[in-house]
Amino acid sequence: MNLNDLIHSSGEWLRGSGPNANIVLSSRIRLARNLTTAPFTNRATLDELESVLATVESAVSRIPHFKDSTFFRLQEMTAVDRQFLIERHLMSPALAEHPEGRAVIVSKEEMLSVMVNEEDHLRIQLMQSGFSLDSAWKVIDAIDNELSGQLPYAWLPDFGFLTACPTNTGTAMRGSVMLHLPALVMTRQMESIKLALAKLNYTSRGYYGEGSEAIGNCYQISNQVSLGRSEEQIIQNINSLIHDVVEKEQQAREFLLETSRPMLEDRICRAWGILNSARVISSHETIELVSMVRLGVDAGIIEDLDYRSLNEVFILIQPAHLQKIMGKPLTSADRDIYRATLIREKFQREQGE
């Protein structure tokens, strides 16, 4: 796979369809795995990291799920290309910090990615569009079974999967759902929901992962506890919780449309107008405006526009993407101008289709 083939679109997991796609952008399951043949990444020598890379590369070459995947050795990539993969949610910023002895395996349509020698030897990630943790689990479980047949997993009956950080031990599974919750934010319910989630041992984060602020009314909700329950039970719990949040957001949208339709239409149509006319725009402002437009698509206020285009904007407006599309380094001021051009051209093209 050539990274340049990916430039103009987003991964399949952002195609904007699937269950509850009007509120749930995507579902993700991540498994942490370690090999018995090397110390944990943070204690391993470069030689040991390289041997993990070689073992994993050889293992995946024998597994059909990875047939069309690409094995990217980070050391051989430019900084912009590494940033590009981070922006596509295919690897973490942490993995890029020390590229030596690190790799990421990416499947053709970007649903599956495996980070090698991040905090754990393997971080297997499966992403799907919409609210679909169950089907994501089925796929990743099958892949994990294949991998476990090829790799000496560190696993103990009393602890389950061993991980570099004890909080991940057990199933070493994290299920996450990315939600778009503008109506809960506008009706000022989000703070209490976040508190309730924290009490239930769930984390809610912003669009760009750990530590990031919630911009564009997007929240990623994940389980914090991976121990003492089966994977299926954990997923069932997340599902039930997310169903509640989705329902609350749906109710809040209906409430706003009933009680404040002109204000809501105004915010949505202005957002759409600005995206189509700005000449200089930051990524932060873009994401806030896209959030309003996304709500407008769901409410039928904006027509002839699909969620996929909006998801693609989220991805394309990021620094490494802009620089790869332009084919040259861009200053922050240049990016703000080019971002505005790209957005206008994209939406004009889609409206023209």
Added chain:
Amino acid sequence: MNLNDLIHSSGEWLRGSGPNANIVLSSRIRLARNLTTAPFTNRATLDELESVLATVESAVSRIPHFKDSTFFRLQEMTAVDRQFLIERHLMSPALAEHPEGRAVIVSKEEMLSVMVNEEDHLRIQLMQSGFSLDSAWKVIDAIDNELSGQLPYAWLPDFGFLTACPTNTGTAMRGSVMLHLPALVMTRQMESIKLALAKLNYTSRGYYGEGSEAIGNCYQISNQVSLGRSEEQIIQNINSLIHDVVEKEQQAREFLLETSRPMLEDRICRAWGILNSARVISSHETIELVSMVRLGVDAGIIEDLDYRSLNEVFILIQPAHLQKIMGKPLTSADRDIYRATLIREKFQREQGE
């Protein structure tokens, strides 16, 4: 003339052409005149005011300049219709406050209007598009000569025309020019220009006249002193001053386009985008946005749009206009919604033409 005929357009003086029309919206000359046959308005009885009305109505009926004019007795009009004439700059709010014994004469294309029994018995006003005080003076001087042949003007060799307020005595003439000065505002030169004007005995006011704030970067500059010089001298002085301001604004626009083009394009295009997409909008915000779009038309950034349409928006978005167009009373919240609809429809129609 039926007021409803005027609803959908602005007067000829806002047609957006004439000298320096990219910066000068309109030029206006106002003459104050009083009759020897009655006390000043503020000391006259209702009978005396009525006799002034009758004398003036009879005089103008014999003057060709007033052939297609309409004589509106304010007492016979609804409050909304009176407000409508104020919004069109054809009469002052003060005249509407006590409608009994007051009238306003309006020529067919709204270039000429005469308030009867405002602060003075006659306030004759001539408005023209662009920077054209000279030609406005020629027209109003001819009209004034005709009127003086028909009416017993209060005039003394030592004082000139007598007026209710001593500051107007002498020529009793005020020349005003409405300027659009966004670049001087953006480059923060406007405060020092206003101070300089005040020192030279000129007043600068906002778009909506005395006491009004400068919104939409519009400033109305007028002479304060009407005594001790001929009308031609006064006009020559205003002209020379306005030429300076126009030149400074032109230089500031060029400076901004050279040094900050992306920022300027962004502000202009966003303003245009918002005007074409908002669903709720105040008149204040409209005027600020129109100001940016007007600058964009001059800079060639907005195409296929003329100043006349923008001037019409200034007029049409006002409360009485909105209510007459809709044919019913509207609350402030209703007006904000209807204003947004009207603006979108107007611009879509013009872009489609």
